[in-house]
Amino acid sequence: MEVASLPAALELVAGGGAGLSPEKRAVLGASLLLLQRDYRFERVWFWGCIQGVRGAYYIAEGLGPDRAAPRSRLYSLNCVEWSFLPPATEEMVAQAEQLKGRFQGDPSFEYEHIEINAEDAERLFEDGKEPTIKEEARLVATIEQIDRAVGIIPRGAFLKTPLGSVHENRNFEGLSLMEAKKLSSYFHFTEPFNLKNKTLLEKADLDPSTDFLDSLEHDIPQGSWTVQLEKGDTVVVLRSLLWLGLMFYHVPMTKQYGYIYFGTGEKNFDLPFML
Amino acid sequence: MMVKMEKGETPLPNVMETAFYFEQAGIGLSKDESYHIFLALKKLVSVQPIQTCRFWGKILGLEMNYIIAEVQYHEGEEEEETEEEEVIEEGGKRRGDVEDEDEETEKEDEPPKSTYKPPPVIPKEENGTGANKYVYFVCNEPGKPWVKLPPVTPAQIVCARKIKKFFTGRLDAPVVSFPPFPGNEANYLRAQIARISAGTHISPIGFYQFAEEEGDEEEEGGGGRDTYEENPDFQPLSVVEMVDSLSTWVHHVQNILKQGRCVWLNPFQKSEEEEEDEEEEKEEEPDELQQEIGPPLLTPLSEDEGIQNIPAWTAQPSTNLIPQYAVAILQSNRWPGAYAFASGRKFDNIYFGWGHKYSPENHSPALPPPVQAEYPSGPEITETRDPTLEEELAFKAAKEEALAAAEEEDDEEDVEDDEEEDDD
Numbered sequence: 001m002e003v004a005s006l007p008a009a010l011e012l013v014a015g016g017g018a019g020l021s022p023e024k025r026a027v028l029g030a031s032l033l034l035l036q037r038d039y040r041f042e043r044v045w046f047w048g049c050i051q052g053v054r055g056a057y058y059i060a061e062g063l064g065p066d067r068a069a070p071r072s073r074l075y076s077l078n079c080v081e082w083s084f085l086p087p088a089t090e091e092m093v094a095q096a097e098q099l100k101g102r103f104q105g106d107p108s109f110e111y112e113h114i115e116i117n118a119e120d121a122e123r124l125f126e127d128g129k130e131p132t133i134k135e136e137a138r139l140v141a142t143i144e145q146i147d148r149a150v151g152i153i154p155r156g157a158f159l160k161t162p163l164g165s166v167h168e169n170r171n172f173e174g175l176s177l178m179e180a181k182k183l184s185s186y187f188h189f190t191e192p193f194n195l196k197n198k199t200l201l202e203k204a205d206l207d208p209s210t211d212f213l214d215s216l217e218h219d220i221p222q223g224s225w226t227v228q229l230e231k232g233d234t235v236v237v238l239r240s241l242l243w244l245g246l247m248f249y250h251v252p253m254t255k256q257y258g259y260i261y262f263g264t265g266e267k268n269f270d271l272p273f274m275l
Numbered sequence: 276m277m278v279k280m281e282k283g284e285t286p287l288p289n290v291m292e293t294a295f296y297f298e299q300a301g302i303g304l305s306k307d308e309s310y311h312i313f314l315a316l317k318k319l320v321s322v323q324p325i326q327t328c329r330f331w332g333k334i335l336g337l338e339m340n341y342i343i344a345e346v347q348y349h350e351g352e353e354e355e356e357t358e359e360e361e362v363i364e365e366g367g368k369r370r371g372d373v374e375d376e377d378e379e380t381e382k383e384d385e386p387p388k389s390t391y392k393p394p395p396v397i398p399k400e401e402n403g404t405g406a407n408k409y410v411y412f413v414c415n416e417p418g419k420p421w422v423k424l425p426p427v428t429p430a431q432i433v434c435a436r437k438i439k440k441f442f443t444g445r446l447d448a449p450v451v452s453f454p455p456f457p458g459n460e461a462n463y464l465r466a467q468i469a470r471i472s473a474g475t476h477i478s479p480i481g482f483y484q485f486a487e488e489e490g491d492e493e494e495e496g497g498g499g500r501d502t503y504e505e506n507p508d509f510q511p512l513s514v515v516e517m518v519d520s521l522s523t524w525v526h527h528v529q530n531i532l533k534q535g536r537c538v539w540l541n542p543f544q545k546s547e548e549e550e551e552d553e554e555e556e557k558e559e560e561p562d563e564l565q566q567e568i569g570p571p572l573l574t575p576l577s578e579d580e581g582i583q584n585i586p587a588w589t590a591q592p593s594t595n596l597i598p599q600y601a602v603a604i605l606q607s608n609r610w611p612g613a614y615a616f617a618s619g620r621k622f623d624n625i626y627f628g629w630g631h632k633y634s635p636e637n638h639s640p641a642l643p644p645p646v647q648a649e650y651p652s653g654p655e656i657t658e659t660r661d662p663t664l665e666e667e668l669a670f671k672a673a674k675e676e677a678l679a680a681a682e683e684e685d686d687e688e689d690v691e692d693d694e695e696e697d698d699d
């Protein structure tokens with residue numbers, strides 16, 4: 001969520017019980033602005049907080065002129081000093097997917113005993129290294145997975161120009177209450193998978209400038225999002241059940257929206273049993 | 276936070292004060308919501324005869340969430356819920372009548388009766404003791420009416436340990452699971468609340484002490500003490516000490532045994548009165564159950580087992596920048612969402628989460644039990660292969676040969692006998 005609207009936004013997502021202490025809010029308000037100035041990001045989003053066993057990671061994302069480009073991610077242990085995270089590679093994501101258990105809270109912690117395929121094992125052993133993965137890499141991979149899987153925006157908030165770049169829609173006035181209750185009004189803010197599988201009839205109804213992403217309607221398994229109206233129907237809060245701790249809020253008929261993650265950074269593999 | 280009755284007249288907890296301390300760690304609801312809950316608790320206290328009341332926490336659900344209040348009634352003012360039991364009894368009687376009629380008409384062609392005896396039902400604990408020490412009220416949103424949750428039975432706790440389901444937000448929703456949960460969502464919610472309370476309600480050491488009573492250790496069953504009282508001589512430890520070592524915190528809720536109760540009960544035991552008379556008789560039951568022992572009340576957290584290499588609790592001060600006014604915060608790693616704070620003489624526990632225990636392994640549901648053997652197998656029932664035609668003919672030929680051989684012997688014997696007779 002945006003830096004400027006952080007206090008108000010935190011109030012709106014506080015229904016989940018997780019939030020930031022006044023100290024952290026004060027620190028973030030200052031340090032995120034400094035990040036924006038120092039690294040010349042156009043937008044800085046406070047992504048959220050991953051709880052480790054011994055400490056927590058605070059994550060921020062910086063966006064450039066094309067909002068759909070890969071984002072720069074930074075992490076901090078105390079919200080004062082931020083370090084860049086390396087961009088996520090497929091290999092990192094694949095390795096991190098096999099790791100189970102909590103984050104430790106120490107970025108240099110090394111995980112061992114990852115099970116990898118025989119081919120990968122041969123490849124790695126040729127290099128002479130043992131299969132270990134650092135917590136930093138796991139952090140990167142987890143953030144990438146969460147963004148890809150459950151990072152969402154309301155429909156119409158972003159526009160795609162004919163040249164391919166994506167930026168905010170200045171005419172977006174917010175979803176109406178009826179639209180806000182439907183899952184089809186929210187999109188995954190990542191490369192679309194299902195868009196090209198739609199039939200031509202469906203594609204004809206789409207507006208290529210706003211409907212260039214996958215909607216939440218066809219997420220597997222069905223019911224992996226809870227939609228709740230809070231504060232007397234003035235805020236719609238979506239919570240992901242696949243990544244417990246991801247909360248998206250939107251105030252209908254206004255431009256306020258955003259998502260934040262407060263959790264342990266573990267995927268909820270038991271979801272089909274729990275529904 | 277426990278409010279002493281001497282201080283003020285009201286059992287209403289100071290929700291805003293507790294929320295302030297938790298906010299120092301970033302835990303808690305928005306101020307608006309906390310205040311709404313404050314007012315809702317005020318209404319609850321004015322309606323029900325309540326001695327102590329506490330905001331237990333919030334459990335998130337799919338359609339709606341639950342706001343939970345933990346309450347203790349004044350002694351003697353509790354309404355006993357006998358409605359549910361009466362309904363079950365009537366249903367049982369009706370079924371019994373129908374069965375009798377069927378038996379009378381089909382006396383001759385009865386199928387064999389099953390010799391299956393279900394394991395004995397372990398009775399739930401009395402209201403006011405063990406897992407049912409507190410009464411819980413829930414509402415979906417502050418402002419909606421408070422609904423009382425039914426007391427929890429051991430069977431429900433045992434089953435709740437095996438399943439993992441999201442709460443929908445409707446108390447009457449069925450819980451579809453395997454093993455089948457004995458109850459609806461209200462019972463499942465109550466069971467999870469009992470488990471969370473037993474696992475994560477902690478207090479600084481020395482705040483509670485055991486009431487001094489004589490003859491405490493001679494209680495039946497050797498069970499631990501289950502009552503405690505506030506210690507008037509409590510000296511609070513500094514925040515640094517509270518955070519550094521886990522032995523400065525203790526559990527003040529009784530641990531729930533595997534059986535589903537806090538105090539172990541042998542289901543095969545006869546009632547207490549009979550036991551006193553027949554103390555010398557040995558119990559010759561086929562299944563001798565071992566008495567289950569759990570950690571006694573007021574055990575420090577350092578005895579808590581971690582999960583794999585993760586300690587059971589994470590302790591942190593709320594701020595490193597201003598240590599003089601920091602608050603000690605504990606987060607549970609076994610029940611993510613359970614928090615506790617301590618600052619001077621004040622402490623409290625709270626829960627914000629989905630209501631499930633943490634397990635690093637994926638949840639694997641219980642497998643269905645193996646198919647029961649209907650009868651013991653033996654040579655009489657075991658099927659053998661039918662003999663083939665050749666085998667039958669060969670057997671027949673062999674039999675005829677044997678018969679012919681036997682006749683010849685008899686003939687020879689007769690002839691010999693005749694010859695002998697002739698000789699005479």
